[in-house]
Amino acid sequence: MAKNQRKNGLTAVVLLSVAGGMVGLAFASVPLYQLFCQVTGYGGTPKTGADVQAAESKGQADKRMITVRFDANVNSSLPWRFQPLQKEITLQGGEQTLAHYSAQNISDRDITGTASFNVTPYKAAIYFNKIDCFCFTEQKLEPGQVASMPVSFYVDPEIFDDPNTREVKTITLSYTFYRVKQEKDGKGKLEAKAASNPPAEKERGS
Numbered sequence: 001m002a003k004n005q006r007k008n009g010l011t012a013v014v015l016l017s018v019a020g021g022m023v024g025l026a027f028a029s030v031p032l033y034q035l036f037c038q039v040t041g042y043g044g045t046p047k048t049g050a051d052v053q054a055a056e057s058k059g060q061a062d063k064r065m066i067t068v069r070f071d072a073n074v075n076s077s078l079p080w081r082f083q084p085l086q087k088e089i090t091l092q093g094g095e096q097t098l099a100h101y102s103a104q105n106i107s108d109r110d111i112t113g114t115a116s117f118n119v120t121p122y123k124a125a126i127y128f129n130k131i132d133c134f135c136f137t138e139q140k141l142e143p144g145q146v147a148s149m150p151v152s153f154y155v156d157p158e159i160f161d162d163p164n165t166r167e168v169k170t171i172t173l174s175y176t177f178y179r180v181k182q183e184k185d186g187k188g189k190l191e192a193k194a195a196s197n198p199p200a201e202k203e204r205g206s
Contacts (some may be wrong), residue, residue: 062093062157093157
């Protein structure tokens with residue numbers, strides 16, 4: 001009898017441990033997925049942070065060239081004009097480059113926006129190293145105000161040697177601005193309409 005009780009108790013402990021582990025994984029899944037995307041470039045997410053610094057240390061300039069095109073979009077709920085100040089830049093592998101976007105609030109009130117971005121083709125994102133940019137930072141513009149928004153980046157020359165990407169000659173860096181709704185407690189959040197609209201409903205810049 002005592003032996004059976006010990007066996008049942010051990011089984012209960014194992015089952016509780018498994019259940020607890022599953023709950024922990026559920027809560028950790030979103031940040032872990034975001035980290036995975038940043039490290040690997042999965043889903044068109046460029047590498048950032050420590051990964052950029054590590055890549056930059058070996059990103060010596062390469063004679064081979066690649067073109068980066070710039071795309072700008074504005075969600076329909078945000079009354080801004082947003083556009084790149086250059087259509088494209090051709091650069092060497094490993095060459096750090098600065099590009100600029102411009103945003104203007106064309107409404108009669110202060111409005112805060114925030115931008116998301118991606119890189120296409122997706123398979124090239126792991127080699128696109130974004131050093132600094134305006135993405136995911138709330139940008140508040142007064143009526144009529146124009147703001148310059150720079151982005152610093154380089155393309156890892158290993159893109160030329162990877163069999164999966166060596167045919168890539170052009171990369172597109174695309175940003176989309178959404179409106180941030182300001183709550184009474186001072187915290188901002190994306191408006192539900194802005195978060196749910198697909199890219200096809202956005203106003204495309206030049």
